Amino acid sequence: MKTIAYKAFGNTSVLQTTEESIPSIQPDQVLIKVSAVSINPLDWKIRKGEMKLMSGSRFPKHTGTDFSGIIEETGSSVSGFKKGDEVFGVVKNNMKEGALAEYVAVPASLIWKKPAQITLNQAAAIPTAGAAAVTALGKMGNIDSSTRVLVNGAAGGFGMFLLQLLKAKGANVTAVTSTAGTEYAQEWGADAVIDYRNENPLTLGARYDIVIDLSGKLGYQNAKQLLNARGIYLDPVPRPIDIITTPIKNLFRSRKHITLITAPSQENIGTLLQAVENGLQIHVSKVFSFSQTQAAYAYAEKGGYIGKIAIDLTTQKA
Ligand SMILES: NC(=O)c1ccc[n+]([C@@H]2O[C@H](COP(=O)([O-])OP(=O)(O)OC[C@H]3O[C@@H](n4cnc5c(N)ncnc54)[C@H](OP(=O)(O)O)[C@@H]3O)[C@@H](O)[C@H]2O)c1
Numbered sequence: 639m640k641t642i643a644y645k646a647f648g649n650t651s652v653l654q655t656t657e658e659s660i661p662s663i664q665p666d667q668v669l670i671k672v673s674a675v676s677i678n679p680l681d682w683k684i685r686k687g688e689m690k691l692m693s694g695s696r697f698p699k700h701t702g703t704d705f706s707g708i709i710e711e712t713g714s715s716v717s718g719f720k721k722g723d724e725v726f727g728v729v730k731n732n733m734k735e736g737a738l739a740e741y742v743a744v745p746a747s748l749i750w751k752k753p754a755q756i757t758l759n760q761a762a763a764i765p766t767a768g769a770a771a772v773t774a775l776g777k778m779g780n781i782d783s784s785t786r787v788l789v790n791g792a793a794g795g796f797g798m799f800l801l802q803l804l805k806a807k808g809a810n811v812t813a814v815t816s817t818a819g820t821e822y823a824q825e826w827g828a829d830a831v832i833d834y835r836n837e838n839p840l841t842l843g844a845r846y847d848i849v850i851d852l853s854g855k856l857g858y859q860n861a862k863q864l865l866n867a868r869g870i871y872l873d874p875v876p877r878p879i880d881i882i883t884t885p886i887k888n889l890f891r892s893r894k895h896i897t898l899i900t901a902p903s904q905e906n907i908g909t910l911l912q913a914v915e916n917g918l919q920i921h922v923s924k925v926f927s928f929s930q931t932q933a934a935y936a937y938a939e940k941g942g943y944i945g946k947i948a949i950d951l952t953t954q955k956a
Pocket residue numbers: 678679680766767770790791792793794795796797814815816819834852853854855873874875898899900901940941942943945
C-alpha cells in the first residue's frame with residue numbers, strides 16, 4: 639500500500655510516498671481503508687522535531703492523526719462494527735504512527751460511525767480539534783449568557799467547533815480572527831468579532847471571564863490583561879514548563895492559567911456526535927489529493943485557512 643513517511647525532521651519536502659505492506663490487525667483492532675485525513679498543527683510540530691521528547695528520533699515516521707474510511711476487516715474480539723461501515727477515528731499513537739496511508743489498523747475503541755448527514759471529509763475533520771473543543775468547554779465550568787469568553791484564533795479547526803459549542807451554551811463570545819475568518823466566526827455563533835490584522839484585542843479595554851488562545855501567541859501575561867478578577871486563561875498550546883509550574887503559580891494568583899492537553903475519547907466524541915445531530919457545521923475549506931500531500935501541508939502551515947483542510951485519498955484531483 640502507499641503511505642506517507644519521512645526519514646528526517648524537516649519541512650514538507652521530507653514527506654515522501656513509500657510502499658509498505660498492509661498492516662495486519664490484532665483481535666481488538668480494525669483495518670480501515672482510509673478515505674480522508676484532516677490536517678492538524680500537531681502533525682507538523684511532530685514532523686519538524688518540536689515534539690522530539692515524545693516522538694523520539696527514530697525513523698521512518700508517519701504522519702496524520704485524524705482519518706475517516708471504510709472498515710475492511712475486524713479483529714476477532716471487535717463488536718459493534720462490521721466490514722463496509724463508514725467510520726472516522728484517530729491513530730493510537732500519533733508520535734509513532736500516521737493515518738496518511740491507504741490502510742490503517744487501529745483499536746476499535748478509537749473509531750466512531752460516521753453520521754449520515756456529513757461527508758467522509760467532514761468526518762475526518764472531527765477528532766482532534768473537536769475533542770479539544772469539548773474538553774476546553776468542560777474546563778470553562780458553568781457557562782451561561784452572562785459568561786464573556788474571548789476565543790483568540792477562532793477561525794481554524796479548534797475554533798470552529800468551540801464557537802458552536804459555546805453558542806449552544808448561550809455564552810457571550812468574542813472571536814479574534816484574521817479578516818477572512820470574521821464572517822465564519824459570526825456564522826458559528828460569535829457575538830462580536832475582532833479582526834486581529836486591524837485591531838489589537840489588548841488595547842480595546844474589554845474584559846472577559848475566560849480567554850482561550852488557539853493561536854499560541856498570546857501568553858499568560860497578555861491574557862491576564864484581558865481577564866476579569868477570577869477569570870481563567872485556557873492554554874491549549876502550553877510550553878512544557880507551563881504544564882509543570884502553572885498549578886503551583888495558580889495557588890498565588892486570582893487569574894488562573896489552565897493548560898489543556900486533550901485526546902479524543904468516547905465521551906468527547908459522543909458530545910460531538912450529538913452536536914452533529916443538532917446541526918453542528920463542519921467546514922472543510924480545502925481538499926487535496928494524496929499525491930498533493932506536500933502541497934496540502936505547505937498550504938496549512940502558511941495559515942490563513944478557515945476551519946479544516948483534508949487530504950482525500952479517493953481522488954487524484956484537488
Ligand atoms: N492541547 C491540546 O490537546 C490540543 C488539541 C488540539 C489542538 N491544539 C492546538 O491548538 C491550536 C489551535 O488548533 P487549530 O487546529 O485550531 O489550529 P489552526 O487551525 O491553525 O488555528 C489557529 C488559528 O490561530 C489564528 N491566528 C494566528 N495568529 C494569530 C494572532 N496573532 N491572533 C489571533 N489569531 C491568530 C490563525 O488564523 P490565520 O491562519 O488566519 O492567521 C488560525 O485560524 C494549535 O496550536 C493546536 O496544535 C491543542
